[in-house]
Structure formats: structure tokens, C-alpha cells
Amino acid sequence: MLAELFLDASRACEAHSPLTRALLVAAAEDLARGGVTARVMAGAECDRHGTVPGLRFAGALHRLVLEGRAPALARHYPTVGGEPDFATLWDDALTVLHEQADELRALVTSTVVQTNEPGRSAPLFGGLHTATHLAADEAGRRARFPVRLLEVGASGGLNLRPHRVAYRVDGEVFGDPGSPFALDPGWTGRPPVDLRHDLRLVRRAGCDLDPVDVSTEDGRLHLSSFVWADQVNRFARLQAAIDLARLDPVPVRRATGPEWLAEQLAQPERDVLTVVWHSVVWQYASPADRAMGRAILADAAARATPVAPLALLVYEPRRTHAAGAYEFRLLLKLWPAGISLRLGTGAGHGVPFTWDTAPWD
Incomplete structure (x- = not known):
């Protein structure tokens, strides 16, 4: 009913x-x-x-x-x-x-419910730093890999510019200090890497079944309307992220995740770390799309090499032992290194977040 x-x-x-x-x-x-x-x-x-x-x-x-x-x-x-x-x-x-x-x-x-929480850029930022560090070690490189970031279920694409956000952590600023989007990520601990290194994103792309064009007032209103109206800090965070997106546009293509991902991963890219990223979308995907997505990713992983590595970085809810309770985990897989890590846990909106690296089974 x-x-x-x-x-x-x-x-x-x-x-x-x-x-x-x-x-x-x-x-x-x-x-x-x-x-x-x-x-x-x-x-x-x-x-x-x-x-x-x-x-x-x-x-x-x-x-x-x-x-x-x-x-x-x-x-x-x-x-x-x-x-x-x-x-x-x-x-x-x-x-x-x-x-x-x-x-x-x-x-x-x-309309469909879309929040496109920009707070999730904070765990993404730390996860990308970790992935580029580990991939460089695996390849015997002194310099970290630049990143090709592919987001499935990108909505308005607000998390496609994690390197352009100013992250304020314990009196330090990481990312882009001059960004119009400043974020206190509420971190407990830090990623196990040096965040002062430049995070280079050389290509970015996203797909969504119902993409939102945040360059328009209609797009801004659409995403803003789904923020609960008594969460003023979250609302302000969204407005700042939209302002940044308008300065640094990245179009989001209307497409299903598996179809789009197969096209994007058809050929490995040398000297670039390709990162497939999604956050709080897995629960909305059909069983068929989940199975197809896993198969496409497995095929691409089999073709990854130390000089053309592939990573899966996700921020998704997992059921805990408590009845009906969930926690949001940042999970990383890296190929061909065979690395599989849980990097930490946080709130659904990505803020706050606790860094705690452990094996991901």
C-alpha cells in the first residue's frame, strides 16, 4: 500500500x-x-x-x-x-x-530520486591516491600513474572532479586549495599514502540511466529538491559542488552501466590507471545488469598489465551483523596486482569517514 x-x-x-x-x-x-x-x-x-x-x-x-x-x-x-x-x-x-x-x-x-552526494568525493579522493600509489609500486614506477576515471551511475557527475575539491583536514588543505568547493571530510585517520602528491585525472567520463545536466537551472533544482530541507550543510555542499561542475564540465552519457562500461574498457590504456568507480548504485541495478557488469570487468581485468592497470573502487552499503543495519565501505581491487582492500567505512553521504585498511575478501 x-x-x-x-x-x-x-x-x-x-x-x-x-x-x-x-x-x-x-x-x-x-x-x-x-x-x-x-x-x-x-x-x-x-x-x-x-x-x-x-x-x-x-x-x-x-x-x-x-x-x-x-x-x-x-x-x-x-x-x-x-x-x-x-x-x-x-x-x-x-x-x-x-x-x-x-x-x-x-x-x-x-522524476526519479537522485541525490548525487558530493561528500563521496572525499573517500574517492583518498581511494584514488591509494590506488595510484599501489599501481606504481606494482609497475616499478617512481611516479604515480595518471588516472582515467569512469563512473557508473554518475547522475549529475558531481563526483567526477575529486582532484578539484579543497579538502580541509586538521589544518591542512589537500586537493585544490583554490576550489570553490571546500569540504571538511570529517576523517578519522588518513589514507596510507602521501596526499601531497598531485592527483592527475587525464580523462573522466560517466553514464547514468537518467543523467542530470547541472549546467541548467532545472538540473540544479532537480538535485537540490531531493536534499532534505532541514539539512542545510548538505544543501550548501551540493550548491558548491554544482558551482564547481559548471566551471569544469564533464558530460554524463545516458546509457546502461554494462553497455557503457564494455565500450569504455574495450582497449587497455598504456601508462594510465583506469579506475571504475560507483557509489550507492549497486542496490538499484538489476540482477542481470550486475552479472553482466561483473563479467565485463573480469574480462578487462584479465587484459590488464602492470603498465596498463585497472582498478575497481566502490563506495557501497553492506549489511552488518546487526539486524537491518548497514555500513558504507570503500573497497578497492587492483589488477594485475591482485590487490583487494577495504580502505575504510563511513556515512552514506561520504562524510564522516574512518580510514582503516584491511584485506577485502
Whole structure:
């Protein structure tokens, strides 16, 4: 039942976004009694859990607020300077739902949930430094390899420029000190390599089933609307990452991951470390696409050489021993070296992160 999916989404954000939780709980109750929310969600009654209809609903409301089209509701939204008043929040939301039901339904039905968390650039940055160091050792090189970075499920491509971010760690700045995107990665420990070396990305590319063009205002609003509106630091981080992306554009191609990856990995590149990267996309891939992706990567790994190495670097959730609990792990595989490491664990958004290198089985 759709109301149950809204309640599921409300529980997922309970610890991090009281505003979103309150909206979704009230909307679930309204759905159950056939209120205006049912009109807004018409056509979504049979949506799968993975499409997260509750967050699409919350994102649609947030987008109207960001566009200045829901002033009464905006007073509750910190992303536009408001402060939630939970006693009147749902009444103000109801006014918007009644007045703009058709517009909200169009937004809900035409969008997919995409966050494209730029905080994940921080573990990516450390992971790339580690990979280039290990690949150089394997090849007997004094200098580290430059990187060709390939991102599957890149969304708006905000994590395709990790070398262009200013990472502020314990009074030091790594990456690009002059970047418009400065990030405190919240690290405990550091990668087991010298971060003062230049990280050279000579080629970057990404694919996504629904790529977002962040050079447009529509693209900015689309990604911004899915940030929970009481997470102002996360919202500001996204805006800075979009500003950087507009200065340093990297197009994201509309394509399936296996199809695109097969094309990109068809030929090894000499004197370059090719890194396949993805973050929090594996759970959304079909079993068929997962199997095909593994086969394509295995074929490319078999053709890797010390002077044309290949790496897989992923930041994905793994279930822990605790019931229903997950942790996000940064995992690295390097070919032909046969190195397989867990580099550390962190929050879903990549910040904070704890570096703790251990074998990855």
C-alpha cells in the first residue's frame, strides 16, 4: 500500500530530517483516508519500494518551495531561510497540495530520486591516491600513474572532479586549495599514502540511466529538491559542488552501466590507471545488469598489465551483523596486482569517514 511506503520512507529519515519525517507521516495518514495526497500520487499506487514514492512526493514539494511558488510552506523550510513549526506544517502543506495538485503530480511521476552526494568525493579522493600509489609500486614506477576515471551511475557527475575539491583536514588543505568547493571530510585517520602528491585525472567520463545536466537551472533544482530541507550543510555542499561542475564540465552519457562500461574498457590504456568507480548504485541495478557488469570487468581485468592497470573502487552499503543495519565501505581491487582492500567505512553521504585498511575478501 502506498501509505506504507510513505511510512517506510519516514522511518528512514527519522534520525536525520524531522521535517521530512513529519511531512511523510501526515501524508501517509492523508493517503489512507483518501485525501488530496491521493490525487497528487495518482498513478503511483503500484510503485515499487525502490522507486521511493514518499521521497519523490517530498522532493516535489521542496522544488516548489525552492522556486518560490509555495511561500506559506517556505517558512518551514531551512533551505530558504525558514524554521519548521510542526504544529502548522501540514496545514500549510495542504494548501499547496490543493492549489497545485496537478503540478505536483507531474513532478512526482516524471522524476526519479537522485541525490548525487558530493561528500563521496572525499573517500574517492583518498581511494584514488591509494590506488595510484599501489599501481606504481606494482609497475616499478617512481611516479604515480595518471588516472582515467569512469563512473557508473554518475547522475549529475558531481563526483567526477575529486582532484578539484579543497579538502580541509586538521589544518591542512589537500586537493585544490583554490576550489570553490571546500569540504571538511570529517576523517578519522588518513589514507596510507602521501596526499601531497598531485592527483592527475587525464580523462573522466560517466553514464547514468537518467543523467542530470547541472549546467541548467532545472538540473540544479532537480538535485537540490531531493536534499532534505532541514539539512542545510548538505544543501550548501551540493550548491558548491554544482558551482564547481559548471566551471569544469564533464558530460554524463545516458546509457546502461554494462553497455557503457564494455565500450569504455574495450582497449587497455598504456601508462594510465583506469579506475571504475560507483557509489550507492549497486542496490538499484538489476540482477542481470550486475552479472553482466561483473563479467565485463573480469574480462578487462584479465587484459590488464602492470603498465596498463585497472582498478575497481566502490563506495557501497553492506549489511552488518546487526539486524537491518548497514555500513558504507570503500573497497578497492587492483589488477594485475591482485590487490583487494577495504580502505575504510563511513556515512552514506561520504562524510564522516574512518580510514582503516584491511584485506577485502
